[in-house]
Amino acid sequence: MTVHEYQEAALRTLNPNLGQKDVLINGVMGLCGESGEAIDLVKKHLAQGHPLDKAQLANELGDIAWYLAETAAAIGYDLETVLEQNIEKLKRRYPEGFDPARSLQREKE
Numbered sequence: 001m002t003v004h005e006y007q008e009a010a011l012r013t014l015n016p017n018l019g020q021k022d023v024l025i026n027g028v029m030g031l032c033g034e035s036g037e038a039i040d041l042v043k044k045h046l047a048q049g050h051p052l053d054k055a056q057l058a059n060e061l062g063d064i065a066w067y068l069a070e071t072a073a074a075i076g077y078d079l080e081t082v083l084e085q086n087i088e089k090l091k092r093r094y095p096e097g098f099d100p101a102r103s104l105q106r107e108k109e
């Protein structure tokens with residue numbers, strides 16, 4: 001499955017009654033909510049002694065992907081373009097892979 005195919009399949013389950021503004025708001029709120037669910041799993045693991053529920057964490061990552069697809073669509077972007085732009089930015093920032101010195105330099109800029 002390509003990223004574009006994922007976005008199309010995900011958006012098949014988007015509420016068709018939502019207007020464009022509502023899709024945008026639902027998308028960013030969903031990103032925060034699902035990220036919170038992911039954080040909670042890791043918090044319980046690190047601070048409360050629970051075993052890390054990797055299957056549930058993977059499920060939450062999928063939920064985050066769904067809201068990424070929705071939010072990208074709300075602003076007229078193909079999710080694949082969003083991901084490609086992110087990789088291009090990282091290539092410019094860290095052309096040889098992650099470099100702590102470049103990261104520190106970036107903090108100062």
Ligand SMILES: [Mg+2]
Pocket residue numbers: 034037059060063
């Ligand atoms: Mg979830």
